Amino acid sequence: MPSQEEIYSKVSATLVEALNVDEEDIKPTSTLQGDLGAESIDFLDIVFRLEREFAIKIPRGELFPESIFQGDPEFVQNGRVTNKGLNELRERMPFADLGAFEKNPDISAISDLFTVEMITKYVQGKLGQPSKN
Amino acid sequence: MRWIWIDKFLEFQPGKSARVVKNLSSAEDFFADHFPGYPVMPGSLILEGLAQTGGILVGEVNNFREKVVLAKIPRATFHRDALAGEQLIYDVEVLHMRPEGASVQGKVTSDGALVAEAEIFFAHLDQARSKQLFGDQNFVFTGELKRVLGLATMLRERAEGQPETPPT
Numbered sequence: 075m076p077s078q079e080e081i082y083s084k085v086s087a088t089l090v091e092a093l094n095v096d097e098e099d100i101k102p103t104s105t106l107q108g109d110l111g112a113e114s115i116d117f118l119d120i121v122f123r124l125e126r127e128f129a130i131k132i133p134r135g136e137l138f139p140e141s142i143f144q145g146d147p148e149f150v151q152n153g154r155v156t157n158k159g160l161n162e163l164r165e166r167m168p169f170a171d172l173g174a175f176e177k178n179p180d181i182s183a184i185s186d187l188f189t190v191e192m193i194t195k196y197v198q199g200k201l202g203q204p205s206k207n
Numbered sequence: 208m209r210w211i212w213i214d215k216f217l218e219f220q221p222g223k224s225a226r227v228v229k230n231l232s233s234a235e236d237f238f239a240d241h242f243p244g245y246p247v248m249p250g251s252l253i254l255e256g257l258a259q260t261g262g263i264l265v266g267e268v269n270n271f272r273e274k275v276v277l278a279k280i281p282r283a284t285f286h287r288d289a290l291a292g293e294q295l296i297y298d299v300e301v302l303h304m305r306p307e308g309a310s311v312q313g314k315v316t317s318d319g320a321l322v323a324e325a326e327i328f329f330a331h332l333d334q335a336r337s338k339q340l341f342g343d344q345n346f347v348f349t350g351e352l353k354r355v356l357g358l359a360t361m362l363r364e365r366a367e368g369q370p371e372t373p374p375t
Contacts, residue, residue: 092281
């Protein structure tokens with residue numbers, strides 16, 4: 075299994091291709107939307123490239139569970155993620171660092187969870203799993 | 208002007224790849240201005256032809272029910288100019304295909320020499336939402352694009368001596 079540095083470097087290269095950004099602009103804490111300018115369509119492109127680069131399968135909504143809070147008032151109330159919502163996030167995105175978000179779970183800040191480090195951890199988790207094929 | 212930037216399918220492997228020919232006739236309107244005395248095929252129209260080829264390839268998988276729209280071109284490289292009188296071959300291969308979208312790799316050659324390469328990304332418009340916006344009509348595959356593929360099918364059937372399916 076490749077080391078975390080190897081995975082990170084491949085993830086960076088993937089983002090350079092998908093988002094047309096310079097490699098030096100990519101840091102582990104860079105957020106995909108805020109710092110690297112990703113738009114919604116770029117997320118699917120990133121998924122395609124990661125699948126190809128790492129020979130893994132990424133089911134819809136696993137890496138970017140975009141629909142997680144859509145239309146469910148149990149998870150979001152008054153623009154803030156509820157405790158139940160936070161539990162759902164922990165379960166669905168064990169690879170994301172929820173530390174800062176838990177302190178101020180404003181729904182508008184949710185895109186900040188999507189960082190380069192998050193993708194690296196996700197891929198690391200995928201590569202550590204026994205193959206289902 | 209008719210917005211069709213491919214002439215004929217030479218090969219069509221459903222869900223996999225397609226090869227198309229595009230003849231650059233001196234009679235094309237744009238050559239008058241692009242450029243006088245040096246008629247060069249605009250790179251954007253080469254990309255449009257690759258996108259039409261890729262769009263048909265991707266759309267055919269769902270029998271043209273899905274609205275396949277060009278979402279982005281992550282990479283395009285132009286190696287040399289293509290001039291009036293040349294015959295371009297567009298080879299397009301499916302890289303990824305999912306319910307949400309697809310990506311293809313296209314290569315353009317002229318007499319064996321590489322002219323351009325591009326990666327093209329297509330999104331499948333969400334059925335429910337696009338129905339609200341556009342109704343039932345599939346504005347992507349309105350006929351003209353599908354007819355090119357229909358013509359290729361008819362010509363193949365004719366060559367194989369099978370009963371012909373008239374293009375719709």
